[in-house]
Amino acid sequence: MQIKGKKVLVIGAAVTGVPVVKQLNALGADIVLNDFKKVDELKEVVAEVEQLPIRLVAGGHPSKLAEDCDFVVVSPGVSLDIPLIQRAKALGKEVISEIELAFRLTATPIAAITGTNGKTTTTALLGEIMKAGKRKAFVTGNIGHAMILEVNKSRPEDVFVLEVSSFQLESTASFKPKVSAILNITPDHLNRHKTMDNYIDAKCRIFINQDDKDYTVLNGDDPETCKLKDRPKSKVLLFSRKKEVAQGAYLENGHIVIRIGNKKETIIDKDRIYIPGNHNLENALAAALMAYCMGVGPSDIAAALESFKGVEHRIEYVEELEGVIYYNDSKGTNIDASIKAIEAMKRPTVIIAGGYDKGSEYDDFIEAFGAVIKHMVLIGETADKLERTAHEHGFVNTHRAKNLKEAVNKCRRLAEPGDCVLLSPACASWGMFSNFEERGRLFKEYVRELKSLDTSR
Numbered sequence: 001m002q003i004k005g006k007k008v009l010v011i012g013a014a015v016t017g018v019p020v021v022k023q024l025n026a027l028g029a030d031i032v033l034n035d036f037k038k039v040d041e042l043k044e045v046v047a048e049v050e051q052l053p054i055r056l057v058a059g060g061h062p063s064k065l066a067e068d069c070d071f072v073v074v075s076p077g078v079s080l081d082i083p084l085i086q087r088a089k090a091l092g093k094e095v096i097s098e099i100e101l102a103f104r105l106t107a108t109p110i111a112a113i114t115g116t117n118g119k120t121t122t123t124a125l126l127g128e129i130m131k132a133g134k135r136k137a138f139v140t141g142n143i144g145h146a147m148i149l150e151v152n153k154s155r156p157e158d159v160f161v162l163e164v165s166s167f168q169l170e171s172t173a174s175f176k177p178k179v180s181a182i183l184n185i186t187p188d189h190l191n192r193h194k195t196m197d198n199y200i201d202a203k204c205r206i207f208i209n210q211d212d213k214d215y216t217v218l219n220g221d222d223p224e225t226c227k228l229k230d231r232p233k234s235k236v237l238l239f240s241r242k243k244e245v246a247q248g249a250y251l252e253n254g255h256i257v258i259r260i261g262n263k264k265e266t267i268i269d270k271d272r273i274y275i276p277g278n279h280n281l282e283n284a285l286a287a288a289l290m291a292y293c294m295g296v297g298p299s300d301i302a303a304a305l306e307s308f309k310g311v312e313h314r315i316e317y318v319e320e321l322e323g324v325i326y327y328n329d330s331k332g333t334n335i336d337a338s339i340k341a342i343e344a345m346k347r348p349t350v351i352i353a354g355g356y357d358k359g360s361e362y363d364d365f366i367e368a369f370g371a372v373i374k375h376m377v378l379i380g381e382t383a384d385k386l387e388r389t390a391h392e393h394g395f396v397n398t399h400r401a402k403n404l405k406e407a408v409n410k411c412r413r414l415a416e417p418g419d420c421v422l423l424s425p426a427c428a429s430w431g432m433f434s435n436f437e438e439r440g441r442l443f444k445e446y447v448r449e450l451k452s453l454d455t456s457r
Helices: 014-026 043-049 063-068 083-090 098-104 119-132 196-204 278-293 298-307 335-344 363-367 383-392 404-414 436-452
Strands: 007-011 030-035 055-058 071-074 094-097 110-114 137-141 159-163 179-182 215-219 235-239 248-252 255-260 263-269 316-321 324-328 349-353 373-378 398-400 420-423
Touching: 007 014, 007 063, 007 083, 014 030, 014 043, 014 098, 030 043, 030 063, 043 055, 063 083, 071 083, 083 094, 094 098, 110 119, 110 278, 119 137, 119 159, 119 278, 119 298, 179 278, 215 278, 235 278, 248 278, 255 278, 263 278, 263 298, 278 298, 278 335, 316 436, 324 436, 335 349, 335 363, 349 404, 363 383, 373 383, 373 404, 383 398, 404 420, 404 436, 420 436
Parallel strands: 007 030, 007 071, 030 055, 071 094, 110 159, 110 179, 137 159, 179 215, 215 235, 235 248, 324 420, 349 373, 349 420, 373 398
Antiparallel strands: 248 255, 255 263, 316 324
């Protein structure tokens, strides 16, 4: 891709905008960086780019910026419906995401993972498996580290292990992974995508450019994902923890088995996988199958599955205080993810839920409480909706908190020795926090502050 001398409009500073600007500047582009926030809200961004020969336009998205650029790179947090982007498209300007730009600038093969839930754990696990197989792996994307930062370091013999969201995928054009995976699909981000069909179509962009030399990995136990198996032009493989599949990864006599073509190999006894829970068994099946497609052998796959300890903010053990175990599942940003966290609890549990309203309905979330959830402490703008839904389903042990710190203190009073406290909001973090990572880190900080309190209740 020819960059030198091109006029590029980068919309959204955020996580990917600044790295994109730095890469484009190094390649000789003429850059305008635009962000809706005002300059005084972008102090960190200004500090990063003030020495670069770029123009920063802050405090809105003026449509006239579309007129004097060759193409647009849009950050995933920016809606494609804003007038500036609509104007750029009307003028015939290409609008692409950071991962599309990075793909065009590298010859390194990509293993890309999407899905409503499990992306981060599977991405991190696949990265560890690739390293166990002596492949240099760049673990990037929606996991918190922009792919564009690594394109200059990567070689054709390396691999990008890439977590991709629907927001990143909807602005791709030629993006083509060697191995792609869709882990599952449940309603999410409908405030942005408007309909489930739009959301699914965005996810499917992960395989749309693949051919018969590539692989697409789908969840054989997930109804929505299974419906997609005839759409890719690539070799389609399934993974399942419930049944045998003709081609892919499944369980046989308690062991993960991979079968591709006429070759079948046993990988590992599922009980030797370090990370617990059925959802993590699904993540392990997907990661093992993807790694096998990338040429990693069974013994290296098994070694990584035995040693991988999981990721921050996903059912993360924090502390045991006064006989109560505290878990941080701030990555539970939607209903299905939080249901999986509830299913992993082995003790009576007090849950902290609520946050930004993405337009979800919470009936399934409340129904998953069963005998496990004894109290729910509510925060954020969805508190009313969650409380109303809980009461409609006969769950009345709901409590309100003004903020996360107050919620943690309420949980301490409600939980008894032998219980768990689980932060798994089933909602996005926006509004109260900058992202789910900040929410999770603050939760851990507040829990550890409890150590200094008097142990009397």
